[in-house]
Amino acid sequence: MTARIVYRNARLLDPATGLDQRADLLIDGEKIADFGPGLFSGSTPEGAEVVDLAGQCLAPGLVDMRVLIGEPGEEEKDTIKSASRAAAAGGITAMALLPNTDPVLDEVAGLEFIARRAREVKLVKVFAYGSATRGTEGKEITEMGLLSHAGAVAFTDGTKPIASAKTMRRALSYAKTFGKLIVQHPEEPSLAAGGMMNSGEIATRLGLVGIPREAEIIMIERDLRLAELTGGRLHFAHITTSESVDLIRRAKARGLKVTCDTAPHYFALTETDVGDYRTYAKVSPPLRGEMDRRAVVEGLADGTIDAIASDHVPQDQDQKRLPFAQAAPGVIGLETLFPLTLELVHKGKMPLLKALACVTSNPAAILDLAVGRIVKGGPADLVAFDLDVPWQIDVGRFKSKSKNSPFENRPVQGRPLRTIVDGRTVWQAED
Amino acid sequence: MSANPSPDTVFPHRHLLGIEGLRAGEITQILDLADGYVEQNRRPVKKSTLLDGRTQVNLFFENSTRTRTSFELAGKRLGADVINMSTDSSSVKKGETLIDTAMTLNAMHLDALVVRHADSGAVKLLADKVNCSVINAGDGHHEHPTQALLDALAIRRRLGRLDGLIVAICGDILHSRVARSNIHLLNAMGARVRCVAPPTLLPSQIERLGVEVHHSMKTGLRDADVVMMLRLQTERMSGQYVPSTREYFYFYGLDYEKLEVAKPDAVIMHPGPMNRGVEIDSEVADDLKRSMILDQVELGVAVRMAVLDLLTRDRRQSDLAGANQ
Numbered sequence: 103m104t105a106r107i108v109y110r111n112a113r114l115l116d117p118a119t120g121l122d123q124r125a126d127l128l129i130d131g132e133k134i135a136d137f138g139p140g141l142f143s144g145s146t147p148e149g150a151e152v153v154d155l156a157g158q159c160l161a162p163g164l165v166d167m168r169v170l171i172g173e174p175g176e177e178e179k180d181t182i183k184s185a186s187r188a189a190a191a192g193g194i195t196a197m198a199l200l201p202n203t204d205p206v207l208d209e210v211a212g213l214e215f216i217a218r219r220a221r222e223v224k225l226v227k228v229f230a231y232g233s234a235t236r237g238t239e240g241k242e243i244t245e246m247g248l249l250s251h252a253g254a255v256a257f258t259d260g261t262k263p264i265a266s267a268k269t270m271r272r273a274l275s276y277a278k279t280f281g282k283l284i285v286q287h288p289e290e291p292s293l294a295a296g297g298m299m300n301s302g303e304i305a306t307r308l309g310l311v312g313i314p315r316e317a318e319i320i321m322i323e324r325d326l327r328l329a330e331l332t333g334g335r336l337h338f339a340h341i342t343t344s345e346s347v348d349l350i351r352r353a354k355a356r357g358l359k360v361t362c363d364t365a366p367h368y369f370a371l372t373e374t375d376v377g378d379y380r381t382y383a384k385v386s387p388p389l390r391g392e393m394d395r396r397a398v399v400e401g402l403a404d405g406t407i408d409a410i411a412s413d414h415v416p417q418d419q420d421q422k423r424l425p426f427a428q429a430a431p432g433v434i435g436l437e438t439l440f441p442l443t444l445e446l447v448h449k450g451k452m453p454l455l456k457a458l459a460c461v462t463s464n465p466a467a468i469l470d471l472a473v474g475r476i477v478k479g480g481p482a483d484l485v486a487f488d489l490d491v492p493w494q495i496d497v498g499r500f501k502s503k504s505k506n507s508p509f510e511n512r513p514v515q516g517r518p519l520r521t522i523v524d525g526r527t528v529w530q531a532e533d
Numbered sequence: 534m535s536a537n538p539s540p541d542t543v544f545p546h547r548h549l550l551g552i553e554g555l556r557a558g559e560i561t562q563i564l565d566l567a568d569g570y571v572e573q574n575r576r577p578v579k580k581s582t583l584l585d586g587r588t589q590v591n592l593f594f595e596n597s598t599r600t601r602t603s604f605e606l607a608g609k610r611l612g613a614d615v616i617n618m619s620t621d622s623s624s625v626k627k628g629e630t631l632i633d634t635a636m637t638l639n640a641m642h643l644d645a646l647v648v649r650h651a652d653s654g655a656v657k658l659l660a661d662k663v664n665c666s667v668i669n670a671g672d673g674h675h676e677h678p679t680q681a682l683l684d685a686l687a688i689r690r691r692l693g694r695l696d697g698l699i700v701a702i703c704g705d706i707l708h709s710r711v712a713r714s715n716i717h718l719l720n721a722m723g724a725r726v727r728c729v730a731p732p733t734l735l736p737s738q739i740e741r742l743g744v745e746v747h748h749s750m751k752t753g754l755r756d757a758d759v760v761m762m763l764r765l766q767t768e769r770m771s772g773q774y775v776p777s778t779r780e781y782f783y784f785y786g787l788d789y790e791k792l793e794v795a796k797p798d799a800v801i802m803h804p805g806p807m808n809r810g811v812e813i814d815s816e817v818a819d820d821l822k823r824s825m826i827l828d829q830v831e832l833g834v835a836v837r838m839a840v841l842d843l844l845t846r847d848r849r850q851s852d853l854a855g856a857n858q
Contacts, residue, residue: 306736307553309653309675309710314737379654423632425652427673 105525106130106150108142109486112160116476117459127160129482132524136478155486158519161458163195163226163483164440165474167363167465168339168411170261170432172503174215175204179416180434180503182216186225187501188436190529193518194412195226195483196466196473197436200260201233208233208244210252217253225528226521227473227483229255234273234284240265243273250280255469256337258285261386261415265291267324274334283335283468286325288346289387293317298427300373300388308379310426313388319345326353329360337468338362340413342390344397351406361468362406365413366442367433367508369398375508381422381429382508385415399451402460409465412439416504433509434502438495440487441514447489448515454489482525487518543850544843548660548667551676552717560721563839564686570835570842571690574610583842584613587644591617592634593670594650599805599830600670600680604647607837613644631655635662644845648672653710666844668837671710674736680804681714683836685722687828688759691800696723701753701795702744703729704763704785704812707736707774711804712763716742729753731785733774750784750791757795761802762787765812778811788814792823800825 107129114125114137127137128147146152166189172179180188189197199216201207207216213230220228232254236242246257257277264270264286273284294317299305301312322338326349329336341347341362353360367385372395375383383389401407415432422429443461446452452460466474473483497510521529544562552560573579589608591601601617608615629637631650635658638646643665648656653673660667671677689695700719706712706728719726726744728735740746747753754760767778775781792799801817801824809815818824 301737303738303741306739306742307713309673309713311674312737379657420630423630425631425650425655425658425673427652427654 106135106147107525108146108150108152109160110142110146110152110154111157112155112486113157114476115159115161115455115458117455118162118463118475120455121476122455124157127476127484129522129525132482134476134478134480134482137476158486159489160484160486162462162474162476163485163521163523164193164461165465165471166194166197166412166414166436166439166461167409167469168200168365169197169414169436170200170202170416171414172416173203173219178503179418182219182228183223184501184503185414185436186220186223186228187529188434189226190521190523191501191518192437193440193485193487193521194436195485195521195523196229196471197226198229198231198255198469201231201258202238202260202262206233206238207231208236208238210245210248213249213252213254226523229253229469229471231256231258231260231285233257234259234264235269238262240269243269243276246277246282247280250282254282255471256283256285258339259287261287263287263289263291263321267328270325271328271332274328274332274336278332278334281470283337285337285339286321288318288321288325288338288341289313290317290321293320297388298384299376300390302373302391304373304376308376308426315343315345315390315394318343318387319349322346322349326358326360329358333359335359340365340368340387340411341401341407342368342387342398343394347397347401347406351401351404354406361408363409363411363465364398364402364407365411366435366439367413369395369402370442370445371395371508379426380508381424381426382433382506384426384429384431385433386431399446402446403452403456408460408468410439410443410460411465412436414502416502417506418504422506432506434500434504434507436502437500438507438509440518441495441516442509444489444516445514482522484522485518486520486522487516489516491515491517493517543847547844547847549678549840549844550657550660550667550669552678552681552714552721553676555717555721557721557723560682560685560718563682563836563843564689566842567682567686567832567835567839568690570838571832573838574831574835579610580612581610582612584608584611584644584845587613587845588642589613589615589645589647589841590638590643591615591647591670592638592649593618594620594648594655595671597649597671600649603830603833604668604670604837606834607841608645610834611838611841613841631659632662635659639663639665644848645841668840668844673710674708674713675710676714677710678714679833679837679840680711681718682840683829683833684715684761684802684804685718686832686836687802687825688800690832691825691828692758695719698724698758699727699756700724700759700761701727701729701757702761702763703750703753703787705734705765705774706730706739706763707734708766709763715761716744727753727757729785731775750787751794754791754795757799759800759802760787760792760795762813764804764806765808767808767811782811786810786812786814787817789817792817799823802826802829804829
C-alpha cells in the first residue's frame with residue numbers, strides 16, 4: 103500500500119492556475135491525488151497521515167533553472183548531495199545544473215553520472231543542461247540529439263557566452279530539431295575582457311576595470327536577430343540592464359520564441375554593494391546601478407522577465423579571500439532564492455502568485471519539465487511556507503559547502519517550513 | 534606656509550590607503566610636517582632617532598626602484614630598521630596568498646608596512662589583517678597617495694598655494710593611480726582639475742570625480758598653472774588605446790608649442806620614469822625653470838617621512854605612556 107498524506111487547512115497556491123484558497127491536499131504515494139476546499143470536511147481517508155498546516159501556505163516546490171555545483175571536478179565547492187540539501191532547505195524541489203563542471207557535461211556519460219548521483223542522493227529532482235559546444239569552447243556544437251535522449255533539459259555553455267555568431271546560429275538551428283532551448287549568458291566577451299565590476303563611477307573610484315552594460319545589450323541584440331533567423335528557442339540567463347529588458351519586451355511583442363530570467367542579486371543589490379572591494383559582491387555579469395535594478399524589478403512585474411533563478415555559484419574561501427581582481431565571481435543562492443523572491447511581494451512590487459510563478463511554473467515551462475504545478479495525478483513536489491515570519495539570513499546555517507553570500511544578516515520575511523519531493527518530506531524546519 | 538604641527542598632534546588614521554576620504558586639514562597636516570623634513574634632509578647629517586627600534590617593511594609585489602628607495606630612505610632617516618621584500622624572494626611564488634603573507638608579517642610585530650601591489654584594493658585587504666600601520670605605495674589603478682602628497686608639496690612650495698590653481702593632468706589617466714590620488718587631493722584642497730587625454734585613456738564617468746574632461750591639449754592646458762604629465766606604458770600603445778607613439782606624441786606629447794596656451798609661469802610635473810619623446814619632449818622635461826621633476830623626487834622622501842611619523846605617533850605615545858607608568 104502506498105503512503106497517503108493529507109495536508110489540511112492550507113492556503114493552497116498554484117500560480118499556473120491562479121489558485122489561492124483555503125483547501126486540503128491529498129498525496130497518494132508520489133502523486134497529488136486530490137485537492138480542494140473542504141475536501142475532508144467529514145473525515146480523512148483511513149490510514150492517511152494528517153498534517154495540519156493551520157493556514158500556512160502550500161505551493162508547488164521551487165524550480166531553480168540555474169545552479170552550478172562542483173561535482174564532478176570541484177567537490178570542495180558543492181556536491182550534488184550538499185547542493186540538494188541546500189535546495190531542499192530553500193524550498194526548491196527541482197534544479198537544473200549548468201554544464202561547467204570538470205569535465206564539462208558535453209558527453210552522454212557526464213549526464214548519466216549526474217543522474218546516477220542524483221538517484222543515490224535522492225533528495226530533490228536534479229536535471230542537467232548539456233553544454234551547447236564541446237568543452238564549452240564555443241566552437242563545435244555538441245551531440246545535442248544524443249544528449250537530449252540522455253536527459254539534457256536544454257543546451258548552454260553555462261557561465262560562458264557562446265561568443266561566435268556562427269556557432270550560435272548553428273546551435274539555435276540544430277537544437278530546434280529536438281525541440282530544445284538554447285540558454286545564453288549574454289556578455290560580449292571582448293568588451294567584458296579583464297572586467298571586474300560594472301563600468302562607471304564606482305569602478306573608476308576603486309580603480310577596477312569596468313564591464314560596460316553594452317557588453318550584455320549588444321549580445322542580446324545580436325542573438326535576437328539569430329533567433330529570428332533560425333526560428334530557434336532562445337533564453338537569456340540573468341539579465342541585468344534596462345535595455346536588455348526593453349529589447350526582450352519588444353522581441354516578445356514581435357512573437358519571437360524568447361524568454362529570460364534574472365537572479366535575486368540583480369534585483370536586491372547594486373554595484374554600491376561592492377563597497378570597499380567586497381569580493382562576495384563580485385558576480386558575472388556584474389551588479390549594475392540603481393536604475394537598472396529598478397528596470398529588472400519592472401521587467402519581473404510586467405512579465406517580460408519570466409523566471410528568477412538562484413544562479414548558485416559556490417566558491418570556497420580561497421577563491422574569495424583575494425584581491426578583488428583575482429577573486430572568482432559568483433554567489434550561492436539556493437537558500438536565499440525564496441526569501442529574496444518574497445521580498446518583492448512584501449515590498450509591493452509583485453503579487454504573491456506572480457512572484458511564485460517566476461520560481462515554479464514559469465521555469466518549468468521554459469525547460470519543458472512536468473513539475474512546478476499542482477495537478478491531480480502530477481508529482482507531489484511541494485513547499486509549505488510561512489509567508490510572513492521575519493528572520494535574518496545566517497549563512498553559517500546554510501547547507502551549501504560554500505558560504506559566499508552577500509546577503510549575510512539581511513532581514514527577510516517568509517521562509518519554508520517543509521519541502522516535499524514525490525510525496526516525501528525531504529526537509530523540515532527545526533522549530 | 535604654516536608652521537610645523539606639534540609633535541603631539543595625533544593623525545586620526547591608522548593607515549594611509551588613499552587620499553579619498555582625507556580632509557583638507559589632514560592633508561595640510563602632512564604637508565606642513567613634510568616641509569620640516571625637507572630641511573632635515575638638506576642637512577649634512579640627515580638621520581634622526583624618532584623611529585629608533587621601530588621596524589618598517591617595504592613589501593613590493595610590483596617592481597619599483599624609485600618609490601621603494603624613497604620609502605627606504607624615509608624610514609632610515611627616521612632611524613627605523615627597514616627591510617625590503619619583493620615578490621621574487623617572497624613565498625607568493627610558492628602559492629602563499631596575500632592574507633597568509635599578512636598573517637606571517639603580523640606575527641613579526643612590525644610598526645609600518647609599505648605595500649605596492651598590482652591589484653586595486655589589495656593593500657586594503659592586507660591592512661584589514663595586520664595590526665601595524667599600512668601605507669599604500671600604489672595599488673593597481675586605484676591610488677598612490679604619497680605620490681599625490683609629494684606632488685602637492687612640490688606645487689605648494691613653488692606656487693605658494695593649491696587653492697584656486699588650474700591643474701591639468703594629461704595622458705594615460707585610465708591606468709593611473711597617480712591621477713586618481715591627485716584628483717582627490719587637488720579637489721579637497723580647492724584646485725580646479727582638468728583631465729586631458731584621448732577618450733580611450735579616460736576611465737568611465739571620470740567627470741563624476743569632479744574634473745573637467747578635455748580631449749585636446751589646446752583647451753585642456755589653457756591658463757593652467759600646473760601641467761602634470763603621466764607615464765604612458767608603451768606596450769599599451771599600438772592598436773590598443775592609441776594607434777601609435779608617433780600619433781600620440783603629435784596630439785598629446787607635451788612640447789613648448791602646446792605649453793604656449795598655459796600660464797607663462799606654469800610648472801611641469803611627471804611622476805617618472807619618463808618616456809621622452811612619447812608623452813613629453815626632452816627639452817621641456819629638462820627645462821629647469823619649468824620642470825619640477827627632480828623637486829618631486831626630493832620631496833618624496835620628506836613626504837614619506839611625514840607619513841611614517843604621523844601614522845606611528847599614536848603607538849609611540851601609548852608606548853611612552855606605558856613606560857612612564
